[in-house]
Amino acid sequence: MYYNIVKGFLFLQIVFFIFATSVFSQQTSYIRPDITDKWKEYRKQVKADSNKKMVELQSAIPGMVYDLRYATSNNFMHRLMYPSKTRFTFLRLVAVKALQNAQSKLHEMGLGLKVFDAYRPYAVTEKFWELVHDERYVANPARGSGHNRGTSVDLTIFNLNSGLELDMGTGFDNFTDTAHHSFTDLPESVLQNRLLLKSTMEQNGFKALETEWWHYSLPQSSQYELLNLGFKKLKRKL
Ligand SMILES: [Zn+2]
Numbered sequence: 001m002y003y004n005i006v007k008g009f010l011f012l013q014i015v016f017f018i019f020a021t022s023v024f025s026q027q028t029s030y031i032r033p034d035i036t037d038k039w040k041e042y043r044k045q046v047k048a049d050s051n052k053k054m055v056e057l058q059s060a061i062p063g064m065v066y067d068l069r070y071a072t073s074n075n076f077m078h079r080l081m082y083p084s085k086t087r088f089t090f091l092r093l094v095a096v097k098a099l100q101n102a103q104s105k106l107h108e109m110g111l112g113l114k115v116f117d118a119y120r121p122y123a124v125t126e127k128f129w130e131l132v133h134d135e136r137y138v139a140n141p142a143r144g145s146g147h148n149r150g151t152s153v154d155l156t157i158f159n160l161n162s163g164l165e166l167d168m169g170t171g172f173d174n175f176t177d178t179a180h181h182s183f184t185d186l187p188e189s190v191l192q193n194r195l196l197l198k199s200t201m202e203q204n205g206f207k208a209l210e211t212e213w214w215h216y217s218l219p220q221s222s223q224y225e226l227l228n229l230g231f232k233k234l235k236r237k238l
Contacts, residue, residue, distance in 0.1 A: 030129075030142035035122050037228040043238055045225060051094040052224060054119065054150050054234045058088060060096050061103050063112045065158065069172060070117055070124070076173040077131065081124055086231050089118040092150040095206075095218055099153065102204040110160050116172045116214060117154040120147035122228035137175050149224040152217035153206075157197055166193040172214050180211050 036042050046053045058064055069075040071086035091099065103113050125145050128138040139145035146152030154173075157166045169190040170179045177183050181198070184191060194213050202208065206216035 030140065033142065033144055033226060035144075035228050036225040037122070039229065039233060039236070042225075042227065042229060046238060051092060053093040053238065054090040054227075054229075055093050055096040056088050056090055056235065057096060057099070057115060057118060061100050061113070063107055063160070064099070064103050065112065065114050067114055067116055070120070076137070076175070077128075081127065083231070088235075089115065089231065090150060090234050091118050091153060092218075092224055095151050095153065098205045098218070102200050102206075105200055105204070106157060107160070111157050111166075112160050113155050114158045114165060115153060115155045117147065118152070119150045119227070119231075119234070120145065121230060122148045122226050144226040146217040146221045148226040148228075149221050150227060151221040151224050152215060154212075154214045155197075155216070156214055157193065157200075166196075168193055168197070168213055170213070179213055181208060181213060182210060 036045065042054075058066060066088065068082065068086055068089060070077075070081035071084060073079055075081065099113070106112055122141070122144060125139050125148055126141045129141050132138045139147075147154075156168055156172070158164060159166070167187075167190050169183075169186045170176065178186070181194065197213070198208050201216045205218060207219050209215040209217070
């Protein structure tokens with residue numbers, strides 16, 4: 001009798017576990033959009049439209065520097081999201097040209113651009129979603145991100161002489177109201193620094209994101225495919 005009760009209880013536990021798991025997986029599931037994950041396919045797209053070429057930033061933009069946070073554990077996830085030896089990144093040719101213009105404008109003022117993140121393989125966006133699962137902080141893989149399309153960049157401004165970043169009020173990936181463009185309860189110098197980044201980027205064709213002072217993207221992002229090709233692979237000659 002006692003044995004049967006225990007068995008019955010165990011059975012209920014198993015049923016509950018299966019139910020809970022299925023509810024949870026329903027919440028985390030999404031329909032995968034079209035992804036370009038084959039080199040051949042990407043090459044074909046670039047042949048049809050040369051603006052789609054993924055170009056390594058630093059070799060194309062002299063004076064720009066990298067601080068690729070997701071290739072280190074110095075990010076809000078406190079873990080590596082890219083292969084640890086990722087030392088370079090990419091954007092579509094059209095975005096690189098726009099960034100070149102932004103950099104040369106800043107150069108005249110003794111300033112330069114520092115890039116925290118640019119291209120992000122689609123599989124990494126899926127990984128972010130699996131770990132965080134909150135659209136306030138990470139992109140929903142059902143739609144993907146401008147970073148997956150090679151049209152979004154996270155960046156700040158630094159002083160060419162001192163090497164120091166301009167004070168933007170918060171660090172990169174600070175998910176509080178203070179990082180919003182509409183948040184103005186900040187020292188005048190911080191507001192000026194944010195405005196300098198915003199106006200420089202917008203004058204060169206990028207669009208700001210209200211909730212993240214560091215994130216800029218091209219308005220025509222949706223014309224560019226979501227990519228899932230590794231950083232090393234993109235260094236290959238077309
Ligand atoms: Zn971003």
